[in-house]
Each structure stands twice: as C-alpha cells, then as structure tokens.
Amino acid sequence: MSGQKNSRARGLAIFLLVLPLFLFLISLGIGSYGISPRGLFTAVLSVISPDSHPGVPAAYRDILLRIRLPRVLLAMAVGAALSVSGASLQALFKNPLVNEYILGISSGAAFGAALSLVFLGRAFPPQVAGFIFAVVAVGAVLLISGKGESHFISLLLTGIIVTAFFSALLSLVEFFASPYVLQALFFWLMGSLSLASWMDLYISLPLIAVGLVILYLLRWRLNVLSMSDEEARSLGVNVLREKILVIAATTLITAAATAIVGIIGWLGFIVPHLVRMMFGADNRRVVPLSAALGASLMMIADDIIRGVSSFEIPIGIFTSLVGIPIFLVLLKKTRKVWL
C-alpha cells in the first residue's frame, strides 16, 4: 500500500513539475486577439525564418513576442518567486501563518514606488525605487530586531511594525500626490501583469533566478533550520549565517517580483501549504514543487483574466479566487495544515 502511495505521489510530483511547461504553451494561445493555433505556429516560424512566411500579419508577431511571451514568462517567474519565498519563510520561522510579505517587503516596495512616481516622475522607473525600498524595509527589520539567534519572534514583531510604518509613509505621500499621479500609483498597487514588457523581465528575472537558485541549493538546510537552533547546531549548521542567507534570498526574489507587478496576495501563503498537504514537509520537495505550482497557479489566474473578461481584473484577486478553493478542498480532505 505504502509503495503504491509513494509511486502515486511521485507521479503527481512529476506532473506538477511538468505542468508549467504545458501551461506555458497553452497560455501563449490565450488572449483577446483570437489567434488560431495554426496562426500562432506560423507566427513562430516567421520569427525563426521571416522570409519563409511573408504573409503572417505583423500584429501576430507583436502579440506573440512582445505581449504574450513576456507576460507569460513574468507570470511564471513571479508565481514561482512568491511561492518559494513563502515556503522558505514558513520553514525558517517554523510558523504556518508566515507569508512572503511578513518582513515589510510589500509596504516598503509600495512606498518606494509612490515616492518615485510623485517626486521623480517618468524619469525614474517606479519598479527600481520599489525594489530599493523593499530591501530597505527588510534591512530595517533586521537591524532593529537585533542579531540574537533566538529572537525570531522579535523579528516578526518588528516586521509588523515596519510594515505599519511604511504604510503610514505611503498614506502621507498619497495625501500630497496629485490625482494624476495617484491614479498611476493605485494601478500599480492593485497588482497587474497588464503592462508586462521585456524591460520588466530584464529587471526582475536575473534577481528572481539568483534568489531561486540560492533557495533551491539551501532546501535541505531549511529542513535543519526548521528544527530547534540547538539541534541544528548539533548537526554542524551555522544557524545565524544560514538564516540570514535565506532571508536575503527571499527578500531578493519577493522584492523583485513585487516591484514589477505590485502586491499579489495569498500566493506565497497558499502554495506551500498545498504542497505540504500533498507531499509532506520535506523542504527538498517543498521548494521545487512550490515553484512549479506557484508558476502554474499564476499562469492559470492570468489566463482566466485574459481569456474570460473583456477588462483586466487585478491578478491578485484571481490568485486568491483560484488558490483558496483548492486550499480549502485539500484542507478538508487531509485535515492537516502543518506537518
């Protein structure tokens, strides 16, 4: 029986790891323009060899290369980043209620973007300022909470306080912003992939890739770090150094993702739980499978937005609408949240 169960879990894991690739291809075919699969295929061929398919409309190539491809890639990257970040922090803090924004990243990024939009105008991309202030917020949390190895409760509390502080600063900037700038800020805060471009990917993808690789390499140490500090030390792990490394990597990927697409709620909370419910709490599995499932859920949510409604609904709403029912079904079925 146990062997059967194991092979089923292995099959499911392989399916989840391959799912993003299928969804990637399907997502390229979804959009309001209505290009047939054949049209898409010829558009791809015309990109590879422009002379072989001269009749392909220029709009097909623009939609495929400049609109859908960067958008789908960004959805994948952001979904993977937020989910892995949530999984790593939940393991690190040994707390199932932690999410990827717990250390003040979202409010820091929002404040940075607001500051940039209001005072620097179009000359400076709000994404860059958003990233800088997300890192500043986490830096402030680490600095204020001190270096003690067993002060993670203090770290969480400081995170909450720094979040509140940056939220207040954001409100202050909003208060003085002109309504024209305020509109651009609200649009960013809602979280959206609607204006995704290659430039967004150039900015965010290298940072997300570096952070994901670091967390993937650290995945077995997350298992050790989820024990008590004494146990971890007895296994030869430099607890403080490893914890700082995990926080730095999660900050990098969450800040890079949030700065580009705004605040996407629930993903980093739900996805790691879903993975643990299905595969257990071993972070060697949780980290890569969270990346795959997060990327998939994000693409599904974005596909629904692009394929169903005539207008763009903020994707954060859909990640919740898609993720929460799945979470509840699994919760009811397995009756366990934290293993």
Added chain:
Amino acid sequence: MYNECFGNGVKNLSGSVDIPKLLKIFIAVSPFFLLAGVLTSSQGQTIKDRLHRTVVVPSRVERILSLQPEITRILVALGVADRLVGLDYFVGRDDHLFKILFPGGTGLPVVSMPDESVNKELILRLDPDIVFTSPTELQVADSIQRSLGIPVAALASMGSYDGLLEEIDLIGVLTGRPERASELRQYFQEKIRSITESIGPIAFETRPKTYLAFWSSLVRTPVFYEPVQTAGGRNVADNLLPARLGTIGTVITVEQILKWDPEIILIQGSFLPRERQVTVEGVLQDRRLGSIRAIRQKRVHYTLGFWYWWDPAGVLVEALYLARLFHPEKFDGLDLEKEGNAIYEMFYLKKDIFSKLVKSLDLHEWTEK
C-alpha cells in the same frame, strides 16, 4: 479616487437606438437617478439630486461650498464665484484651469481631501447655505447633511451633454441666474449643432476608429465619450461595460488595443506635461503597439479628457478639435485658437484663456494651422 463621467449616448447620429448601449447605460446609471427639476415653495426650493435625495435649499443661496469641481466651474461661468466659501482639494490644489479662471479661488479654504474625508468643523465655520458634492462619493452627502443639518446636493453631469445642461439650468435657478444659464445652454447647443452640421451625415463604418488612453494609464479607457461621437469618430471601447458601476471607465489589455487596431489614439493631456504618466512620444515608441495603424501613421495625439467631470467650455473646444482631427477636409481654415478663446470667453468672460491653457498644457499641436 477619481470621478469618472457617465455618458448617455442612446441614439447615434443617424437616430437609431443602440440596444447594447441602452443596456450598458442602464447598468451604469443604476446607482443614480435622473436629476429632477426644481420645486419652489415658501420654505425654499426643493430639488432631487443624482442620489435621488430630496434636498430643500433656501430660496436665496448666498454662501456656497462646492466640493464638486464641475459645479465650481459652472458657478464661475454663471458669474457667482464670489459666493464660494470653500472648495474641494482638486480644484483648490490640482486644477490648472481653475487657477486661470478664478485666481481668487486659490485662497479659499480647502474642505475635502482625496480620501473623501471632509473637515466638518471647517464647514460649520464657513456656514454655507448649501454644499455641493459628487454622487460618486456615496457617503459624503448624507454624512454632512445628517451631522451638520446643512442642505447637501450631490450633482454631476455624469458625462453627458444633457446632464451638463440640466446642471447649468439647475444651478442657474438656485443662484438666481436663470437667464445667464439659459444663455450658456443655447450657446452650448448651438456649438454642438454647428459641429455636427459641418461634418454632415456620416456612416458608422467611415468614422475613424479611436482609442482613448485616459487616467494616467495606457490601458484605462472610457466606454463612452460624447465629444468623440460629436466629432464624427468612433470610440473602439464603445461596446464594453464599465469596470465599476456608476462610472464610464474600464481597464483593457494591450492585446485588445492591437485587436481593435485603431486609426487614432488619443491620450489624456488635461494636466501638466511633467505629471503625464502616458505620453505621445512613449506610445509612439512602444514596440508592442508597432503594428497598429495609429502608430504606423503617427496619429497619436493629446486630447483634454476629464478629471472630476467636465469643464463646459473645454468640452466644446475638445469636440471642435477632434472634429478637425477626424475630418480635416471639413474644417479647412478653422482657427482653433481663436475659436477656443471665444468659447472660453463666452463661459468665463475672460480673454485668451484657451491660449494660456494651450501654453501651460503644451498642446501647441491643437493651435497649429
């Protein structure tokens, strides 16, 4: 927070009724009810506002607190700006036109803020006979009236010419300036008639397909915009539903713009160049849009659009500008600067306002001959 307007374009220029549009308008207008007329009694005047509230207003309105920019502009146009005792934050702080129209207004107390909060103590101190608010701020009118006992009317044109003219008439009656209101109404109607007559009958298919990028974003657009229709154009987003009830705005995808393949793209330019998040240059250089006709033919322009409803003179000048843009052959020899200044002078009794506006907003393309 911003107030989007609402249009009533039930009939197209050929006179046929557009059923989907009727449905769209019904859905969008559902939170509101049509402005009712004014009933006069010995107690004062009774009006019904856009929130279907019955408001009793003193027979003589001497002290006015306007938290609705469109009403503030109408008060200036009716020549009763000196009765204003306070303003909303937008007109007081961010409306570049208002500073030109009524320089004295910049010294008036600002009572409301972007988060829809109002300073009730300040309102009491200002002691207005009536307060005007926007119907999109659903709670504000009742909140002020209930706690301070001051009559509050929530009024707006909702983005339709008819709504705007009704509003001008109503404010004219309330302020004892019905003749001036009537004069403005006739002038407005005459100008619109003149534009549509100059264009002549035009088939729907031959109207230039126009996409409007409003409210600081490439993908936010109005689902109805009457000046485009008056000017003989076709708003490509006309068949969409608004994203929020009671507004005329929606958010679409970049891909949808490519699908529409508009011949002209209009970007909202009613604010200072340094505050623009979307620019003509930026849109022309956006490689995602490269296959669109408007980009290939470099037909991307600024238009006025609206924040916090309309400026009645601005609507007329915009319709005239768009008519020339869409059908240049029919407006050969039009001196838009001269016409624009005349329109603004009719409403605000000041010379060269349009020239100043063109200068401050860097809309020089408008006045090129």
